[in-house]
Amino acid sequence: MSPLDIASWALILVGSFACVTAGLGLIRLPDFFCRSHAGGIMDSLGMGCLFAGMALQTSSPLVLVKLFFIYAFVLLTGPAAIHALARAALHAGLKPQLGNRAGGDSSTR
Amino acid sequence: MFAVAMIAVLVTMSLALARALLGPTVYDRILAVNSFGTAAILFIAVLGYLTARPEFLDIALVYALINYIGTIAVLKFFKFGDLGHADDAEDTL
Numbered sequence: 001m002s003p004l005d006i007a008s009w010a011l012i013l014v015g016s017f018a019c020v021t022a023g024l025g026l027i028r029l030p031d032f033f034c035r036s037h038a039g040g041i042m043d044s045l046g047m048g049c050l051f052a053g054m055a056l057q058t059s060s061p062l063v064l065v066k067l068f069f070i071y072a073f074v075l076l077t078g079p080a081a082i083h084a085l086a087r088a089a090l091h092a093g094l095k096p097q098l099g100n101r102a103g104g105d106s107s108t109r
Numbered sequence: 110m111f112a113v114a115m116i117a118v119l120v121t122m123s124l125a126l127a128r129a130l131l132g133p134t135v136y137d138r139i140l141a142v143n144s145f146g147t148a149a150i151l152f153i154a155v156l157g158y159l160t161a162r163p164e165f166l167d168i169a170l171v172y173a174l175i176n177y178i179g180t181i182a183v184l185k186f187f188k189f190g191d192l193g194h195a196d197d198a199e200d201t202l
Contacts, residue, residue: 009110016117019151023124026144032137035128039140042121042147050114050151054158057110066166070154070173074147077177081143081184088184089136 008056015049022046031097032089036082043078047071114155122148139183146176 001009018041025038051071055064090096122145129141150169157165186192 005110012110012114016114019117019121019148020124022144023121023148026128026141027124032134032140035137036140039144042144046121047147047151051154053114054111054154057158058163060163063163063166066163066170067154070150070166070170073170073177074150074173077173078143078147081177081180082140084181084184085136085139085143088188089134091188092136094134094136 004056008053011049011053011056015046015051015053018042018049019046032094033086033096036086039082040079043074043082047074111155111159115152115159118148118151118155122152135187139180142183143176143180146172146179150176 022038022041025041026035029035029038048071051067055067058064058067125141125145125148129138129145132138132141150173153165153169153172157163157169182192
């Protein structure tokens with residue numbers, strides 16, 4: 001196991017953990033606006049670590065450039081799309097669940 | 110090594126689908142589909158690495174573009190009721 005393999009192993013494990021965390025966050029977080037945070041984790045950390053782990057494994061520069069472009073595009077537009085989604089939800093009247101009410105339904109439409 | 114990434118991406122896809130099915134509001138569903146699209150990009154990239162075919166990354170790039178456009182199109186549809194008409198050209202998002 002060369003140090004390069006160990007580094008990419010570590011990055012891929014962190015990226016996989018971030019992806020599964022984002023998936024769990026989508027399921028378990030109580031409110032839509034909390035869940036949009038989980039969506040953001042996928043675009044930034046999950047993809048970043050996985051692609052970095054993959055970049056260490058490649059030898060051809062063409063694949064490196066492609067990986068960089070995919071990640072740069074998703075990093076710029078992923079959170080922007082989720083921000084637009086949250087603005088649209090707020091504009092349509094979906095109120096975030098503020099304060100620490102004991103129970104209550106997740107979305108106060 | 111990439112099998113771990115593949116399993117994680119598949120788990121994330123199923124969780125995003127579960128959120129899409131039981132999401133109370135329509136915005137949860139859009140968010141779930143957006144996350145599913147990102148997981149699909151990862152899936153294509155990891156599959157490209159597993160089968161040692163670098164051209165899969167082009168497919169992942171195109172998918173990233175389409176995923177973004179799809180999310181914004183659905184948002185515009187919900188905000189204005191339709192995707193714009195022929196007569197008013199200055200319709201803004």
